Amino acid sequence: MSPQTVPYAHLGSALATDYFFVREQFTEDQWEHFLDTRRFVDREVLPAINEYWEAAELPWPLMRRLPELGLLGEDIQGYGCPGLDPLARGLVNMELHRGDGSLGTFLGVQSGLAMKTISMLGSDEQKERWLPAMARLEKIGAFGLTEPDHGSDSVALETSARPEGDGWVLNGAKRWIGNGSIADVVVIWARSTEDGQVKGFLVEKGTPGFEAATMQGKGASRAIWQADITLDDVR
Incomplete structure (x- = not known):
């Protein structure tokens, strides 16, 4: 052209x-x-x-x-x-x-x-x-960094990852996670209890201990859903 x-x-x-x-x-x-x-x-x-x-x-x-x-x-x-x-x-x-x-x-x-x-x-x-x-949009993803008390400040991130055997156990909470309640897989950022470093984990929909609830009453960006996520001994 x-x-x-x-x-x-x-x-x-x-x-x-x-x-x-x-x-x-x-x-x-x-x-x-x-x-x-x-x-x-x-x-x-x-x-x-x-x-x-x-x-x-x-x-x-x-x-x-x-x-x-x-x-x-x-x-x-x-x-x-x-x-x-x-x-x-x-x-x-x-x-x-x-x-x-x-x-x-x-x-x-x-x-x-x-x-x-x-x-x-x-x-x-x-x-x-x-x-x-x-x-192909056959699967939807989300990115779980932001937390209720610290926003997207990874330095203050509190969600924990505890090594257990060949895997990890995640505990904590995330907020304002776009696609969180519809995602097939969520990238969860958590701090290792072993070395204090922030690490990324893929958590699939339906994993025991993982819950995502769509946030209600938004005044902006209403045609996308953000979620509150809780992680309770997620393995």
């Missing part, structure tokens, strides 16, 4: 202008991701999202479109992920958040937090098991 055919009128209030030659800074591939996401937001998100926001419901039809658009997994290479470069990823997130912060947050939690953690720190077995399914 040449610069002359780009719909500049949609870039801002200064219609049909590009004073800083923004378009010239992006490759064709980056710009196509931007335009695909913009069309999705204009044609599908904006006409529908207000009803989900008012009802505090998850916009499942819109969420299911994300893998069809090749967005889940963002910059992860392989495992069925799109391998977006940083600029393409930024353009996509900018457009999704323009449509609705809840939908943009869902992408951020699924891809940028849960999947990215598994991609960077998981074993080969964990990557093979979770990443392809998460890229």
Whole structure:
């Protein structure tokens, strides 16, 4: 697509202008991701999202479109992920958040937090098991860092991990965990009672001692669910 055919009128209030030659800074591939996401937001998100926001419901039809658009997994290479470069990823997130912060947050939690953690720190077995399914939205992930008393301050993190045999026992609480009550797997960050270091653990839905309750009465980002999570001797 040449610069002359780009719909500049949609870039801002200064219609049909590009004073800083923004378009010239992006490759064709980056710009196509931007335009695909913009069309999705204009044609599908904006006409529908207000009803989900008012009802505090998850916009499942819109969420299911994300893998069809090749967005889940963002910059992860392989495992069925799109391998977006940083600029393409930024353009996509900018457009999704323009449509609705809840939908943009869902992408951020699924891809940028849960999947990215598994991609960077998981074993080969964990990557093979979770990443392809998460890229297809067959599995949903969450990222359990934030706590009731300390927010997202990992230095003050209190959730504990006690070594036991070949595994670990987790105890503690998390709050404001996006996707927490619908996730198939949650990355839980806990402090080892052995060496005091913060470590990451994958906790699957249905694990005994793991409970996640959707938080009610939110005034913002109502079309994504955050959860209170309790961990009681989770193994």
